[in-house]
Amino acid sequence: xxxxxxxxxxxxxxxxxxxxxxxxxxxxxxxxxxxxxxxxxxxxxxxxxxxxxxxxxxxxxxxxxxxxxxxxxxxxxxxxxxxxxxxxxxxxxxxxxxxxxxxxxxxxxxxxxxxxxxxxxxxxxxxxxxxxxxxxxxxxxxxxxxxxxxxxxxxxxxxxxxxxxxxxxxxxxxxxxxxxxxxxxxxxxxxxxxxxxxxxxxxxxxxxxxxxxxxxxxxxxxxxxxxxxxxxxxxxxxxxxxxxxxxxxxxxxxxxxxxxxxxxxxxxxxxxxxxxxxxxxxxxxxxxxxxxxxxxxxxxxxxxxxxxxxxxxxxxxxxxxxxxxxxxxxxxxxxxxxxxxxxxxxxxxxxxxxxxxxxxxxxxxxxxxxxxxxxxxxxxxxxxxxxxxxxxxxxxxxxxxxxxxxxxxxxxxxxxxxxxxxxxxxxxxxxxxxxxxxxxxxxxxxxxxxxxxxxxxxxxxxxxxxxxxxxxxxxx
Ligand SMILES: NC(=O)C1=CN([C@@H]2O[C@H](COP(=O)(O)OP(=O)(O)OC[C@H]3O[C@@H](n4cnc5c(N)ncnc54)[C@H](O)[C@@H]3O)[C@@H](O)[C@H]2O)[C@@H](O)CC1
Ligand SMILES: Nc1ncnc2c1ncn2[C@@H]1O[C@H](COP(=O)(O)OP(=O)(O)OP(=O)(O)O)[C@@H](O)[C@H]1O
Numbered sequence: 001x002x003x004x005x006x007x008x009x010x011x012x013x014x015x016x017x018x019x020x021x022x023x024x025x026x027x028x029x030x031x032x033x034x035x036x037x038x039x040x041x042x043x044x045x046x047x048x049x050x051x052x053x054x055x056x057x058x059x060x061x062x063x064x065x066x067x068x069x070x071x072x073x074x075x076x077x078x079x080x081x082x083x084x085x086x087x088x089x090x091x092x093x094x095x096x097x098x099x100x101x102x103x104x105x106x107x108x109x110x111x112x113x114x115x116x117x118x119x120x121x122x123x124x125x126x127x128x129x130x131x132x133x134x135x136x137x138x139x140x141x142x143x144x145x146x147x148x149x150x151x152x153x154x155x156x157x158x159x160x161x162x163x164x165x166x167x168x169x170x171x172x173x174x175x176x177x178x179x180x181x182x183x184x185x186x187x188x189x190x191x192x193x194x195x196x197x198x199x200x201x202x203x204x205x206x207x208x209x210x211x212x213x214x215x216x217x218x219x220x221x222x223x224x225x226x227x228x229x230x231x232x233x234x235x236x237x238x239x240x241x242x243x244x245x246x247x248x249x250x251x252x253x254x255x256x257x258x259x260x261x262x263x264x265x266x267x268x269x270x271x272x273x274x275x276x277x278x279x280x281x282x283x284x285x286x287x288x289x290x291x292x293x294x295x296x297x298x299x300x301x302x303x304x305x306x307x308x309x310x311x312x313x314x315x316x317x318x319x320x321x322x323x324x325x326x327x328x329x330x331x332x333x334x335x336x337x338x339x340x341x342x343x344x345x346x347x348x349x350x351x352x353x354x355x356x357x358x359x360x361x362x363x364x365x366x367x368x369x370x371x372x373x374x375x376x377x378x379x380x381x382x383x384x385x386x387x388x389x390x391x392x393x394x395x396x397x398x399x400x401x402x403x404x405x406x407x408x409x410x411x412x413x414x415x416x417x418x419x420x421x422x423x424x425x426x427x428x429x430x431x432x433x434x435x436x437x438x439x440x441x442x443x444x445x446x447x448x449x450x451x452x453x454x455x456x457x458x459x460x461x462x463x464x465x466x467x468x469x470x471x472x473x474x475x476x
Contacts, residue, residue, distance in 0.1 A: 210237025214282030280313025
């Protein structure tokens, strides 16, 4: 809506509230219902100042002022939230360090055992200028341990001669190996629940998705994020999807903005408050929605927000890989179909489906060493340098929506992993640790739900299992 139209709209609603110049609340000045002020209560000076202006000019001036006030408010709010986050993250990292020290002390008292093997550490190569939370060093710190196996060039797509054996592979099913290696790293990143916490501190997750056809997928992702332990879960969806998603759950915060003309600006206002973003569940493939999603990804990258791309978000990446290529806090979670599309878009040749690990590694490298989770009978997780596989027992039940549980929970794990100090993950790429957590959890939920409901198992049944699966995997 242009200024004039907006002005006319306001005028018809509140003709006497024109001289108000500032709007200190976050609510849009256009929808705010100020109590009507009487003309006699106004200062004389402002009357004089505006006396010669036409009504239209007056309205324009008023709108300019109110938009300026709104911008100022958001700027201040952003600064306040950043300071708050910084303080909380420092507190969180102190608590984690204390817990780790205590753990080491107790372990030493119980049974002195050989020091754990140092886990391989990937590099975080800077590809994009980003603001990075203070607890983890910025990308490209060059702090690689000697055990790290790196490929000659990070930016070159992998050629067919790439040495698979150079990948440090760790294959875990639930049990000894996973418990001994990656799961403890993930545990280190889980924020302790203390009485000092405030709402939002353990995660404010945003889901970009939800359109007329698909309302289940963003719901599954958002509610899974909450059940894993995020404090707030926002869904940014189209106008017609919003009431449906809201009706599924009062827990979710639903913004009907994704198809609005100023969708990107509307969503950008929320970015300072979000810790991670999941783009794609139920997004659909309409050009306008993909364009908005693309712009939101670009703006989130500038803020260093971990971004998980799933489902139709991967359709966008297959069309425009540069949108996420090289972003070290980006994680792609394709199923086999999505993987094939991506692979063929990047390599311009058919996928060799006989060797999934090699193909996954090649794609991760071609995407600039971001983390890829190829879902399937075993989940392959790789950043092109390191590879984990998760074959935690699930079931034969493949109902729709399981991938949404995975991407929503990954949003939370990624936030926790990236906001923990580097020694929490022993230098291992936080994306790999987070992805391993999310795949293990999804499969464990599937297994538990299947145990109860067998062939009737649905994703909602799996979501009911998140609490006990989480305890079993990460808190027992
Ligand atoms: N309740 C809902 O609202 C749901 C919505 N969903 C959304 O639906 C949209 C489209 O997702 P699709 O996955 O259908 O789209 P795709 O075009 O990626 O997949 C097409 C079809 O390929 C098949 N497929 C999957 N894995 C395969 C494999 N390993 N081998 C062979 N065939 C395989 C499946 O039948 C799938 O439907 C996304 O936005 C997604 O988020 C899904 O998340 C499912 C639940
Ligand atoms: N053959 C399999 N055996 C065991 N687990 C599997 C198998 N295939 C997929 N999974 C698990 O199911 C989860 C979701 O994977 P899936 O391939 O169903 O995703 P998706 O198609 O993207 O889901 P969605 O229906 O939400 O779009 C993953 O955690 C994966 O580990």
